[in-house]
Amino acid sequence: MHNFSVAATSQSPRDWRRELAEAVSDPRELLSLLDLEHALGDSIISQPGFRLRVPMAYIAKMQKGNANDPLLRQVLPMLDENHSGGVADPVGDLDAMPVPGLLHKYHGRILLLTTGACAVHCRYCFRRHFPYSEANPARGGWRQALDYIRDHSDIAEVILSGGDPLVLDNTRLGDLLQQLEQIPHLKWLRIHTRLPVVLPSRIDAQLLQLFHHSRFRLTMVIHVNHANELSDIEATVLRTLSETGVTLLNQSVLLKGVNDDADTLTALSKSLYEVSVLPYYLHMLDSVRGAMHFDVSRHRATALLAQLQTRLPGYLVPRLVQEIAGADSKTVIFAI
Numbered sequence: 001m002h003n004f005s006v007a008a009t010s011q012s013p014r015d016w017r018r019e020l021a022e023a024v025s026d027p028r029e030l031l032s033l034l035d036l037e038h039a040l041g042d043s044i045i046s047q048p049g050f051r052l053r054v055p056m057a058y059i060a061k062m063q064k065g066n067a068n069d070p071l072l073r074q075v076l077p078m079l080d081e082n083h084s085g086g087v088a089d090p091v092g093d094l095d096a097m098p099v100p101g102l103l104h105k106y107h108g109r110i111l112l113l114t115t116g117a118c119a120v121h122c123r124y125c126f127r128r129h130f131p132y133s134e135a136n137p138a139r140g141g142w143r144q145a146l147d148y149i150r151d152h153s154d155i156a157e158v159i160l161s162g163g164d165p166l167v168l169d170n171t172r173l174g175d176l177l178q179q180l181e182q183i184p185h186l187k188w189l190r191i192h193t194r195l196p197v198v199l200p201s202r203i204d205a206q207l208l209q210l211f212h213h214s215r216f217r218l219t220m221v222i223h224v225n226h227a228n229e230l231s232d233i234e235a236t237v238l239r240t241l242s243e244t245g246v247t248l249l250n251q252s253v254l255l256k257g258v259n260d261d262a263d264t265l266t267a268l269s270k271s272l273y274e275v276s277v278l279p280y281y282l283h284m285l286d287s288v289r290g291a292m293h294f295d296v297s298r299h300r301a302t303a304l305l306a307q308l309q310t311r312l313p314g315y316l317v318p319r320l321v322q323e324i325a326g327a328d329s330k331t332v333i334f335a336i
C-alpha cells in the first residue's frame with residue numbers, strides 16, 4: 001500500500017473545509033487586505049448577485065497595492081459587469097441535460113455537474129447563472145444520472161465538473177467513484193477542478209489514496225490562467241498528483257487584462273510544464289452575461305497563438321478553442 005502525503009499542505013480534511021468556510025465574501029474586505037480601498041473602492045459592486053468568494057490561500061498570491069493584479073482581476077466584482085452584455089447560458093448547457101445535472105453534448109462522454117459549490121467565484125464563469133438548485137444530480141444518491149449512464153453503453157468517459165467536484169468531501173466523492181466504477185463500459189474518468197490552485201490543502205492523503213486505487217485511467221484538468229497562481233505549494237501538490245498516476249492537463253480562459261499577451265501565456269506554459277502539467281486548451285471567453293468586459297477578439301487571439309508557436313515547443317502550445325452551443329465538439333480556432 002502506498003502512503004501518500006503532501007508535506008506543504010499536511011492539514012486534515014477538516015482544515016481544508018474550515019479554509020473553505022472562511023473564504024472572503026465581502027469585496028471591501030478583500031480590498032482592505034490588499035491595501036486597495038482607495039484605488040478601487042468606487043469601482044466595485046459591493047453586493048454582487050454572483051457573490052465574491054475567494055480563499056485566503058489564493059489571496060496570499062496577490063500583490064498588495066496592485067489594482068491590476070491578474071489574480072485579483074479574476075475574482076473582484078467590478079461595475080463593468082453591469083454593462084458588458086452576454087447571455088445566461090452561452091454554451092447551451094440547459095438544452096443538453098437529459099436528466100438533472102448530467103450534460104450529454106459529445107459522443108462517448110458525459111459531464112456530471114456534481115455540485116454547484118466552488119472554492120472561488122471567477123467573474124468570467126460561464127455557469128454563473130446556472131440553476132444548480134433545480135439541476136441537482138445528487139438527489140436520490142445520483143440515481144437518475146447513474147441510470148442514464150448505464151443505459152448508454154457508448155459512454156466511455158465521465159467528466160466530473162460543477163461547481164467544483166473536489167468541494168465534495170472524500171466520503172461523498174469516494175461513494176460516487178465507487179458507483180461509477182461498477183458500470184462496466186466506463187473506462188476513463190476526468191475531473192475538472194480549480195482546487196489544487198485555489199485551495200491546495202484539499203489534496204490530502206486520503207484523496208490521493210482514492211485516486212491511486214481507482215480502476216479508472218484518471219485525468220485531472222486544472223484551471224490556471226496566470227503563472228502567478230503557481231507557488232511552491234501548488235507545485236508540490238501538482239507533482240504529487242502526477243506521481244500518484246493522475247494525468248494532469250490545464251485549461252485556461254483568454255481574459256483581457258489578465259493573460260492576453262504573449263509573454264504572459266509563454267510564462268504560463270513553461271510554469272505548468274515545470275510542475276508536471278501539460279497545456280491543453282486556451283478557451284475563448286464564453287459570452288456569459290456579466291463577463292464580456294474580459295472578451296478578447298478572435299483576431300488578437302490567433303495572433304497571440306501564432307507568437308506562442310514561435311516561442312514554445314509544440315507540446316506546450318495550447319489549442320485555442322471555443323465552445324459553441326449545439327456543436328458536436330469544441331471548435332478549434334488554432335492548433336499546431
